[in-house]
Amino acid sequence: MANRISLNGTSYHGAGAIAEIVNEIRSNGFKKAFVASDPDLVKFGVTGKVTALLDEAKIPYEIYSDIKPNPTIENVTNGVAAFKASGADCIVAIGGGSSMDTSKAIGIIITNPEFEDVRSLEGVAPTKNPCIPIIAVPTTAGTAAEVTINYVITDVEKERKFVCVDPHDMPIVAVVDPEMMASMPKGLTAATGMDALTHAIEGYTTRAAWEMTDMFHLEAIRLISRNLRGAVENTKEGREGMALGQYIAGMGFSNVGLGIDHAMAHTLSAHYDTPHGVACAMFLPISMEFNREYTGERLKEVARAMGVEGVDNMTQDEYRDAAIAAVKKLSADVGIPTTLDKIKEEDLDTLATDALNDACYPGNPREATKEQVIEMFRMIMAK
Structure with a gap:
C-alpha cells in the first residue's frame, strides 16, 4: 500500500507574507479575485489588509462574506x-476554517457542477477537476484548512456536519502570516490552538499514521505546547510559533485522518453550534484516555513533545498519564x-449515532460502541 502526501504547491510563512498575494495573482495570470471572508473580519478591517494590497496593485476583486x-x-x-x-477566476480565502471551507466547496462546485447540491460532496467525492484556484490566508492558528484536503459543511436541516475529503480542493497557495492573526481575541486563540493540538495528537495516534506524518505531528505538538500560552497573551513569539505549529499539524493529519475526538466535536457543533476548537479541547483528554491501551508507546512521545521530563524512566501507565495530564494543564x-450545559440526556x-457515522471516526485506533460514545458525551455534561 502506498502512503500519499498532498501539500500546497507553494506556501509563504512569516510576518508580512501577505505581500506575496499580489505576486502570486500576477504570476498565475489571474484577472479578478473572489475574496471570501467572514463578516466580522470585513467589519474589523482584517480583510482590508489584503484588499488594500489588491487596490494598490489595481487588481479587481469582489468580496463575499455570507459565511x-x-x-x-x-x-x-x-x-x-x-x-x-x-x-472572477480565482478565490482569495481570508479567515479561519469557515472561510476556507466555504471557499473549497464553492471552488469544487464551480469546476464540478454535477455536485452542486453540496450534500453529494460528503466523504470522498469522485470529483474530476481541481477546484477554482484558491490562495488561502488564515487568520486563526488552528484549522490548517489552508494546507488540508478536507472541509466541513453544516447541514442545518438535518442538524449534522459532514466532512468532505478531496485532493482537488487543495489551495494552490497558502499565505501564513502571523500578523493576520494578531487581532484574534484570547478565547478564539485558545480554542483554535487546542484544535491544532488535537489535530496533531489524533493524527499521531490514528490508524494510518506513518513515519513522515509522525515527523510533522510531533513537531507540531512541540511548537503548540510551547507557544499557545504566549499566543493567548498575544506575544509575537507565541503568534509566530502557533502559526507554524498549526500549519505543520495540517501537513500531517490531512494525509492520514483523525479520530473519535473530531467525530464527537463535529456532532456538538452541528447540534448546539459549539465552537469547534472548544469541542475538540473538551474531548481531547477523554479520547486520549479511551484510546490509551491502543497507542503503544506513542503517548510517551506525545508527553516528551509537550515538555514532560523523565519520560524514559516512566512506566507505560505513567507516561500515558503524563501525556493526558499535560493536555489537561495546557487546556x-x-x-x-x-463542560457544556446544552447537552441533555x-x-x-x-x-453518539452521529459521531459514529462521522467521516473522522474510522481513523480512531480503537473501535467504540454506541454506549461508550454516550459515556464520553456524558463526561462533558454540566452536573
Whole structure:
C-alpha cells in the first residue's frame, strides 16, 4: 500500500507574507479575485489588509462574506451564485476554517457542477477537476484548512456536519502570516490552538499514521505546547510559533485522518453550534484516555513533545498519564471549559449515532460502541 502526501504547491510563512498575494495573482495570470471572508473580519478591517494590497496593485476583486462560523449549505450555494456573477477566476480565502471551507466547496462546485447540491460532496467525492484556484490566508492558528484536503459543511436541516475529503480542493497557495492573526481575541486563540493540538495528537495516534506524518505531528505538538500560552497573551513569539505549529499539524493529519475526538466535536457543533476548537479541547483528554491501551508507546512521545521530563524512566501507565495530564494543564491554562450545559440526556443517543457515522471516526485506533460514545458525551455534561 502506498502512503500519499498532498501539500500546497507553494506556501509563504512569516510576518508580512501577505505581500506575496499580489505576486502570486500576477504570476498565475489571474484577472479578478473572489475574496471570501467572514463578516466580522470585513467589519474589523482584517480583510482590508489584503484588499488594500489588491487596490494598490489595481487588481479587481469582489468580496463575499455570507459565511457563518460553522458554514452551511446555504452559504456555499449562495457563494457559488456570487462567484458565477462576479467574473472572477480565482478565490482569495481570508479567515479561519469557515472561510476556507466555504471557499473549497464553492471552488469544487464551480469546476464540478454535477455536485452542486453540496450534500453529494460528503466523504470522498469522485470529483474530476481541481477546484477554482484558491490562495488561502488564515487568520486563526488552528484549522490548517489552508494546507488540508478536507472541509466541513453544516447541514442545518438535518442538524449534522459532514466532512468532505478531496485532493482537488487543495489551495494552490497558502499565505501564513502571523500578523493576520494578531487581532484574534484570547478565547478564539485558545480554542483554535487546542484544535491544532488535537489535530496533531489524533493524527499521531490514528490508524494510518506513518513515519513522515509522525515527523510533522510531533513537531507540531512541540511548537503548540510551547507557544499557545504566549499566543493567548498575544506575544509575537507565541503568534509566530502557533502559526507554524498549526500549519505543520495540517501537513500531517490531512494525509492520514483523525479520530473519535473530531467525530464527537463535529456532532456538538452541528447540534448546539459549539465552537469547534472548544469541542475538540473538551474531548481531547477523554479520547486520549479511551484510546490509551491502543497507542503503544506513542503517548510517551506525545508527553516528551509537550515538555514532560523523565519520560524514559516512566512506566507505560505513567507516561500515558503524563501525556493526558499535560493536555489537561495546557487546556486549563488557556481557559478552555470542561463542560457544556446544552447537552441533555435525551440527546445522547442521537449524538453518539452521529459521531459514529462521522467521516473522522474510522481513523480512531480503537473501535467504540454506541454506549461508550454516550459515556464520553456524558463526561462533558454540566452536573
